[in-house]
Amino acid sequence: MSIKKNLISNLYFPIKIFRSSKSFLTSEEETRLRVLLFHDIPSNSIDTFKRKMEFLSKYWNFITIDEFEDYLDGKNNLVGNNLLLSFDDGFYSNRRVVKEVLNPMGIKALFFIVYEFAKSETHKEQKSFIKEYLYPDWRGHSLPENFDEMKSLGFEDLNYLIQSGHTIGCHSATHKDLSRQYPEELLNKEIIESANLLEKTLDTKINHFSIPFGNVLFFNQDSLKIARSRFKYIHTGMRGDNAQSLNPLAIRRDTIAVDDSLKLMGAFLEGVADFRYKKDFEIYESWLI
Numbered sequence: 001m002s003i004k005k006n007l008i009s010n011l012y013f014p015i016k017i018f019r020s021s022k023s024f025l026t027s028e029e030e031t032r033l034r035v036l037l038f039h040d041i042p043s044n045s046i047d048t049f050k051r052k053m054e055f056l057s058k059y060w061n062f063i064t065i066d067e068f069e070d071y072l073d074g075k076n077n078l079v080g081n082n083l084l085l086s087f088d089d090g091f092y093s094n095r096r097v098v099k100e101v102l103n104p105m106g107i108k109a110l111f112f113i114v115y116e117f118a119k120s121e122t123h124k125e126q127k128s129f130i131k132e133y134l135y136p137d138w139r140g141h142s143l144p145e146n147f148d149e150m151k152s153l154g155f156e157d158l159n160y161l162i163q164s165g166h167t168i169g170c171h172s173a174t175h176k177d178l179s180r181q182y183p184e185e186l187l188n189k190e191i192i193e194s195a196n197l198l199e200k201t202l203d204t205k206i207n208h209f210s211i212p213f214g215n216v217l218f219f220n221q222d223s224l225k226i227a228r229s230r231f232k233y234i235h236t237g238m239r240g241d242n243a244q245s246l247n248p249l250a251i252r253r254d255t256i257a258v259d260d261s262l263k264l265m266g267a268f269l270e271g272v273a274d275f276r277y278k279k280d281f282e283i284y285e286s287w288l289i
Helices: 003-010 012-026 043-059 065-072 093-105 115-119 123-134 155-163 184-202 221-230 262-269 274-286
Strands: 031-038 080-087 109-113 167-170 208-210 233-235
Touching: 003 012, 003 262, 012 262, 031 065, 043 093, 043 262, 065 080, 080 093, 093 109, 093 155, 109 115, 109 155, 109 208, 115 123, 115 155, 115 184, 155 167, 155 184, 167 184, 184 221, 221 233
Parallel strands: 031 080, 080 109, 109 167, 167 208, 208 233
Antiparallel strands: none
């Protein structure tokens, strides 16, 4: 674990104790609403992922997408610590997680799908897509150790998720960096047409969009204008408490790696790193005015 992550994880218990003491003294239960963001879960890490879900279930209430939407829309109230679980990119490992962990635990999740990745048919095509679009050289990130086993959820797999009570969202057509000055036609294809194709193919409503790469650096005002014309809910990859913002077009999410410690994950959910995204959200939300 890096020095920075070690410092963050060591703040978990002090902040948790402080928050609990504050709630006890005021006799008021605070409302929090955070969204977890995972990606691929390697086959040898499913038990680790399960332990994370079991740990979180002790302190947080996993909510459904309907509860999440109704809260942001002002149709219901949430009390206490609330979590929505989401996954980006559409890796096949998500199906195993649903079958082996989420369904038995009764947890419903939101899966953001890259349309062209889901449409690819052979493992060779899928590996090429991962290298070119999900882990491109320009990001400077090395390929995961389990790269050879990584593949996409196909449409049959996505139907299984839907039949299991989970929700599908759009994560663009090819996972491009949408901060670049692309022609409007291409942006429409990446953002709107990909969602329409998913909706038609799966016969399910697609109301949620998540920004590829997640950060404000990979989006711009033009992309956001097109996205908000199609979607009611737009998810970022920037941390924060959605109960404090109540902005369905600027949803905060906490990225968690499957090998993050329980303390580090807990610290992120306590908001230890939220301050890092304050200026980014100021920029992003200025585009919504």
